[in-house]
Amino acid sequence: MEDQPAPASSPAATPQRSFEDNVNEVARLLEASPTDPGMPSEAEPAGKLFLVLAPGDYVVTGACAGVQGAKLTIVRDDGVPEASDFDCDSPLDRFLRHDGGPITISAIPPTGRPSATGVKVEANTDRRASELEDLSDWSAKQLQPQVPGELRGASSGNTTTTATLLAEPGRYELQIVCAGTPWAELSVSTSAGAEVLAPVRVPCDGQPVKTPLLLPTQGADLTMSPSDGLEGSFAYRLVPAGQP
Numbered sequence: 001m002e003d004q005p006a007p008a009s010s011p012a013a014t015p016q017r018s019f020e021d022n023v024n025e026v027a028r029l030l031e032a033s034p035t036d037p038g039m040p041s042e043a044e045p046a047g048k049l050f051l052v053l054a055p056g057d058y059v060v061t062g063a064c065a066g067v068q069g070a071k072l073t074i075v076r077d078d079g080v081p082e083a084s085d086f087d088c089d090s091p092l093d094r095f096l097r098h099d100g101g102p103i104t105i106s107a108i109p110p111t112g113r114p115s116a117t118g119v120k121v122e123a124n125t126d127r128r129a130s131e132l133e134d135l136s137d138w139s140a141k142q143l144q145p146q147v148p149g150e151l152r153g154a155s156s157g158n159t160t161t162t163a164t165l166l167a168e169p170g171r172y173e174l175q176i177v178c179a180g181t182p183w184a185e186l187s188v189s190t191s192a193g194a195e196v197l198a199p200v201r202v203p204c205d206g207q208p209v210k211t212p213l214l215l216p217t218q219g220a221d222l223t224m225s226p227s228d229g230l231e232g233s234f235a236y237r238l239v240p241a242g243q244p
Contacts, residue, residue: 019045022066022116029063029091030118038105040116047118048106055100057124057133062107063091066115075104095129096121097137131156139235142177143208152237156180160225163236164191167220171241172213176222178204181230191219204232213238 017025019042026047027034038049047062062072065088072092074082076099086092107117124130139154146152151165174197178184181204188197194216202209204226213220226232 017066017114019066019114019116022114023118025065026063026116026118029065030061030120032118032120036118036120038119038121040118045113045116046106046108047116048104049119049121050102050104051121052102053098053100053121056098057130058096058098058121059124059126059129060094060096060105060119060121061091062086062094062117062119064088064107064109064115064117067109067111070107070109070115070117072107072119073105077101077103095124095126095133097130097133135233138179138233142235143175143237147237147239149240150237152235154233154235155224156231156233158226158229158231160223162221162223163234165220165222165236165238167215167218167238169215169217172215172220172238173210173241174213174220174222174236174238175208175210176202176234176236177206177208178202178224178226178232178234179206180204181226181228181232183227184232184234185225185227187223188213189221189223190215190217191221192217196220212241 023034023040038047040047064070067088069085069087072084072086105119105121107119109115109117135154135156151167153163155161155163183201183203185199186202187199189195196213220238222236224234
């Protein structure tokens, strides 16, 4: 009788981490202590913070362990949630500009224990992030009210920059507001490189400049050069012809 081959051994299953192990992993990702506010606990495996913050710029960070991902939610005093899904292989950072007052921050896993999640909030130290938020706040107030079918954007810098609006071929009105420099040079081409608007100087006095554009092909590349190497801020949009 021939010897029967020994059955192949099954690979050992990866042991599931305990709740305590997942809490420690969340603490490591957040660079926090397992007992800090916003960390999971035996009573609540999901990290939550209920705070009253002074006006300012902050960074909210969420982390999770024991599951593939979780959801970070920020609720201000208007009650409208701002949610972001993230994976557990690294923490998620969210920039937050807060007007001051109560705020709720939570990171919720799709399952309960042994998974764990945690959150923390710190004052923002990234100057560029605050500058980008300043630009967003400023540009949102320009060129109002919004028009159906418009495409808009914003940029800033002290050198030549190019921004693309993914517009379909057709007739438009370009509206642009710039500030921070006496004037800027503006030109427009299609994404394929065909000139649509030859370089012109526009005043940067905070008032909108309007000019008609005919896009023969898709895409409008706006090239803006602030004068004298000064930091210029630009808010711009393409409005389909015929809109009021």
